[in-house]
Amino acid sequence: xxxxxxxxxxxxxxxxxxxxxxxxxxxxxxxxxxxxxxxxxxxxxxxxxxxxxxxxxxxxxxxxxxxxxxxxxxxxxxxxxxxxxxxxxxxxxxxxxxxxxxxxxxxxxxxxxxxxxxxxxxxxxxxxxxxxxxxxxxxxxxxxxxxxxxxxxxxxxxxxxxxxxxxxxxxxxxxxxxxxxxxxxxxxxxxxxxxxxxxxxxxxxxxxxxxxxxxxxxxxxxxxxxxxxxxxxxxxxxxxxxxxxxxxxxxxxxxxxxxxxxxxxxxxxxxxxxxxxxxxxxxxxxxxxxxxxxxxxxxxxxxxxxxxxxxxxxxxxxxxxxxxxxxxxxxxxxxxxxxxxxx
Amino acid sequence: xxxxxxxxxxxxxxxxxxxxxxxxxxxxxxxxxxxxxxxxxxxxxxxxxxxxxxxxxxxxxxxxxxxxxxxxxxxxxxxxxxxxxxxxxxxxxxxxxxxxxxxxxxxxxxxxxxxxxxxxxxxxxxxxxxxxxxxxxxxxxxxxxxxxxxxxxxxxxxxxxxxxxxxxxxxxxxxxxxxxxxxxxxxxxxxxxxxxxxxxxxxxxxxxxxxxxxxxxxxxxxxxxxxxxxxxxxxxxxxxxxxxxxxxxxxxxxxxxxxxxxxxxxxxxxxxxxxxxxxxxxxxxxxxxxxxxxxxxxxxxxxxxxxxxxxxxxxxxxxx
Ligand SMILES: Nc1ncnc2c1ncn2[C@@H]1O[C@H](COP(=O)(O)OP(=O)(O)O)[C@@H](O)[C@H]1O
Ligand SMILES: [Mg+2]
Numbered sequence: 001x002x003x004x005x006x007x008x009x010x011x012x013x014x015x016x017x018x019x020x021x022x023x024x025x026x027x028x029x030x031x032x033x034x035x036x037x038x039x040x041x042x043x044x045x046x047x048x049x050x051x052x053x054x055x056x057x058x059x060x061x062x063x064x065x066x067x068x069x070x071x072x073x074x075x076x077x078x079x080x081x082x083x084x085x086x087x088x089x090x091x092x093x094x095x096x097x098x099x100x101x102x103x104x105x106x107x108x109x110x111x112x113x114x115x116x117x118x119x120x121x122x123x124x125x126x127x128x129x130x131x132x133x134x135x136x137x138x139x140x141x142x143x144x145x146x147x148x149x150x151x152x153x154x155x156x157x158x159x160x161x162x163x164x165x166x167x168x169x170x171x172x173x174x175x176x177x178x179x180x181x182x183x184x185x186x187x188x189x190x191x192x193x194x195x196x197x198x199x200x201x202x203x204x205x206x207x208x209x210x211x212x213x214x215x216x217x218x219x220x221x222x223x224x225x226x227x228x229x230x231x232x233x234x235x236x237x238x239x240x241x242x243x244x245x246x247x248x249x250x251x252x253x254x255x256x257x258x259x260x261x262x263x264x265x266x267x268x269x270x271x272x273x274x275x276x277x278x279x280x281x282x283x284x285x286x287x288x289x290x291x292x293x294x295x296x297x298x299x300x301x302x303x304x305x306x307x308x309x310x311x312x313x314x315x316x317x318x319x320x321x322x323x324x325x326x327x328x329x330x331x332x333x334x335x336x337x338x339x340x341x342x343x
Numbered sequence: 344x345x346x347x348x349x350x351x352x353x354x355x356x357x358x359x360x361x362x363x364x365x366x367x368x369x370x371x372x373x374x375x376x377x378x379x380x381x382x383x384x385x386x387x388x389x390x391x392x393x394x395x396x397x398x399x400x401x402x403x404x405x406x407x408x409x410x411x412x413x414x415x416x417x418x419x420x421x422x423x424x425x426x427x428x429x430x431x432x433x434x435x436x437x438x439x440x441x442x443x444x445x446x447x448x449x450x451x452x453x454x455x456x457x458x459x460x461x462x463x464x465x466x467x468x469x470x471x472x473x474x475x476x477x478x479x480x481x482x483x484x485x486x487x488x489x490x491x492x493x494x495x496x497x498x499x500x501x502x503x504x505x506x507x508x509x510x511x512x513x514x515x516x517x518x519x520x521x522x523x524x525x526x527x528x529x530x531x532x533x534x535x536x537x538x539x540x541x542x543x544x545x546x547x548x549x550x551x552x553x554x555x556x557x558x559x560x561x562x563x564x565x566x567x568x569x570x571x572x573x574x575x576x577x578x579x580x581x582x583x584x585x586x587x588x589x590x591x592x593x594x595x596x597x598x599x600x601x602x603x604x605x606x607x608x609x610x611x612x613x614x615x616x617x618x619x620x621x622x623x624x625x626x627x628x629x630x631x632x633x634x635x636x637x638x639x640x641x642x643x644x645x646x647x648x649x650x651x652x653x654x655x656x657x658x659x660x661x662x663x
Contacts, residue, residue: 136403239445246399246440247460247510248432257459258448265450337494338449 003333007341015326022318023084026311027077037307038063041093044305063093067308089312094304100312104294108279108316110187111293114209115282116275118216123271125217126224131260133225134232137251146229153222158284161215165288168211183208185290212289216282220274227270231263238262265336269328276324279317346417347374348517348550354411356390356397365620367393367406369574372647373655375567377517380544380551382561382582384597385571386617391554392441394571395522398552399438400428416517433464437511439521439540443504443528447495453481454491457510464514480509485539501532505539512543519544522554537564559601562586567653570594573618573628576647580654590656592633627659635660 030037042060046053064070067090068079083090089100126149132138133145152160165184173181188194192204235241236259244258274281283295290296294313301309333339356368367390375381383391396402398413400420413420415435420428432438440446448456457477461468468476478488484505495503504524511519524540525533541564544551555561561568562582569579570593578591589595596613615632618624624631630640639659647657656662 239440239442240448242401243438243440243446243507244448244459245401246432246438247463248429248434249459249463250429253459253463257451261450262448336450338496 003330003341008330011326011329015322018322019085019319020081022315022322023081024077026084026315027080029311030307031073033307035305037093037305038067038069040305044094063096067093084315089315090308092301092306092309094301094306094309100309103297103309104313104316107292107294107297110291111279111282111286111295113205114213114291114293115216115278117209118213119220119271119274119278121213122217122220123224123267123274126221127228127264127267129221130225130228131232131255131263134229134236135255135259136236137255145225149222149225151222152218153220153226155219156284157215157219157281158288160219161212161285161288164211164215182211187292209291212282212285212291215285215288220281224267228263228267231266232259235259235262265332268335269332272324272328272331273321276321277317279313279320348377348416349375350412350414351398352412352414354394354397354413355409356393356402357407357409358393359405359407360621363621366574366623367620368397369620369623371411371571371574371576373569373576373579375518375550375552377550378548379567380541380553380565382565382568383552383554383571384556384558384561384568387556388617388620389571390574390620391556391571392522393574395438395520395552395554398520399432399436430464433460433511433514433516435516435518437514437516437519439504439511439519439524440507441522441524441526443507443524444500446507447503449495451494452491453493453495453498453506457491457506457513460510460513466514476513480513481506483512483543484509499532500528501536504528504536508536508540508543512547512549515547516549518550518552520552520554523556524553526555558597570597573623574620575628576655576657577629578656578658580656584654590650590654590661591629591658592635592660593629596634627657639663 038060042056042063045059046056068076071079087101089104092098092100092103095103129142129145129149133142133149164182168182169184170181183189187208188201188204189208192201195201241254241258244254249258279293279295279298282293283298285291286293286296287299294316298310298313300306301313333341351374352372354368354371355366358365358367369390371390371394383394385391393402393406396406397408398420400408400423402408408421411421415431418431420431420436423431447453454474454477457480458473461473461476466473474491477491481488481490486502486505486509490498490502490506495506498506504527508524521540525536528536537560540551543549551565553561553565565582567579568582568585570577570585570591572593578585578589578594580590585594586598589598593613600613613632618628618631624641626639626641626643627633627636627645630636633640637659643659645657645659645662647655648662649655650661
C-alpha cells in the first residue's frame, strides 16, 4: 500500500516535464503571434496620448533590451526556462515594472478564497444529498430534490450569476428601499481599508463573496449530487452490499462504511481535479462581479495584450492542474487498497 | 411432536413487472428440522433464489412477498419489525452468498468486516476477545489467521468464499441458506469448499438449505431433497428415498436424465419448455411437459400432501 520511492521520483519527473512543456509553449506562442507584444504596448501608449513617435521608438528599443528580446532566440529560451523554474514569470508589459508573480500573488487568494470555499461546500453538500437521494432506504421525500439539482447543474454559472445579481442585488435594493441588498461588484467596499488583521475587513470580504460563491456553489452542487446518486445506485446493487444486508448490519453502517465509502473514491479524485481548475471555472463569475480574483485579472491581461501577465497566469493554472493530479496520485493508494504502484 | 425449526407455509413471492405478476414462488410449503441438510433443486428460473431471498426478507422491488408464513424457531419472520429481522440475521439465520468474488467490501480489511457483524449483534466480547474470535473463525474455515489483516483483493475466490462462510457462522445461527455457494469457483475448489461447509454444518449442528441445480452433486451431501418447478414445490423427501423411488413424474425425469456411469454421455434432458410464470398453466404447472398428464392435471392444482412420514408430493397420480 505504500508508494515506492521510484514511483514518486517518476511522478516528480513527469511534473517537471509538464512544467517544461507548458513553459516552452508559453515561450513559443508569442513568437508565433503576428503581433509584437512590445510594439503593441507602445502603440497603446501612443494612442492613449502623450508619446511622440520618436520617444516611442526609443521606448521600444529600451523595452526590447529590458526583456532580452535583442538576444538570440536560444538565449532567450534558456533564460526563460531558467526563470520559469525559479517561478520568476517576468514583468507585466502593461503595468511595467510589476512582476507577474506579484500580480498572481495578489489576485490568487481572492479566487482560492471564494472559489475554494464554494467548491468544497458544493462537494460536501452535493455528495451528501446525492448519496441520500441514491440510497433506496433513505426517506422518499428526498427524491423531490432531483429535478432542482438537475436543473441547477445544467445552468452555466455565469447565467446564474446574472440572475442572482438581478434579484439579490438590483431588485432587493428596490424592494427594501436600499436597506438590504447584496453587493453588486468587487471583493470589498471602496471605503474599506485592506487590513487582514481587521475583523471588519473580513466581514466585508465575506459579504461581497456571497453572490459570486453562490453562483458557483449552486451549479456544482447539482453536478456533485447527480454524480454521487448515479454511483450510489450502482454500488447499492453490488454483491457486497447485499451480503452486508444479509449479515444484518445496521443500516447506518451499511450506508456509511459500505456504500458511501466505496462511492467516495471517484468523488475525491474529481474534487482534487476541480480544486486544480478552480481558476478556470471561476473566471466568468469573477468577470460578472468584477471580482479582484486571478480569473478576472487574466481577462484584463488578455484585453490589454499584456502577454507576459497572460502567459504567466496560464502557466500558473497549468501547474495547478498538474500538481492536483500529482496529489491525487499520491493519496489514491491510501484511499483504495486495491491500488498500488509497482510491486 | 416437536415443532420443526423452519416451517414455510403457503409462501408467495411475485415480481410485479409491466407485463403483470411473475409468480416466482407460488404457494410453497415445507418444514425443515434442526440440524438437517436440505437440498433445494430445480431448473434455472424455478424460483430457488427468490425462496432464499424471501427467507432473508431481502426481496427487492419489483418483488414482493405476497402472503404466507415463514416460522423460524416459533417466530414468523414476516411479522417481525425491520429491526428485529435485522437482529435475527446472523444470530439465527445466515446466508452464504453466491458471488463470493464481490461479496466482500473491497476497501475494508477482513477482520474489520467480520467484526462489523459481531458488533452489530451486541456481541459482548471485548476487543481482544473479538480478535481471538476472528482468528478462531478463520481457522475453522481452514484459513491462515493472517488473512485477518488482508484486503479482499489479496485473496483468491475460494479464500473469499471461506471468509464469507466464517462470517455466516460467526454468531452460530440455527439455519444457513447457501444459494449455489460454489458456482463461481473452479471444480477442485468447489469440492474443498463444499467439504468444509459440510464439516462445519455437522460440527455446529446447523440446519442448512443448499440450493443448486446439480442433482448429482446434491445427492452426495444432503439429507433431504426438495424439488421445485415453476415456483411450486413438487416433491420433498429424504435423499435416499427420493433417489430410490421418485414419486413425482418431474422428479423421475430429473433423475433419469442424470448421466449415469454405465451409459455415460447420454444426457436425455426433459422435453418441452418451462411455462411462463406470468401466466402459469391451469392445474398442475408441470402438465404441459408431463408424459403422464391426465384431464384432472389440466384442471385442478394438486395439493402438496404428505403421502408417507416425511414424504410430500404434489401430483394427482399419487394423491388421487
Ligand atoms: N428482479 C426481478 N424482476 C423480475 N423478475 C424476476 C426478478 N428476479 C427473478 N425474477 C423471475 O423470477 C423467477 C425465478 O427466479 P429465481 O428465483 O432467480 O430462480 P432460480 O434461482 O431458481 O434460477 C424467474 O422467472 C425470474 O425471471
Ligand atoms: Mg438462482
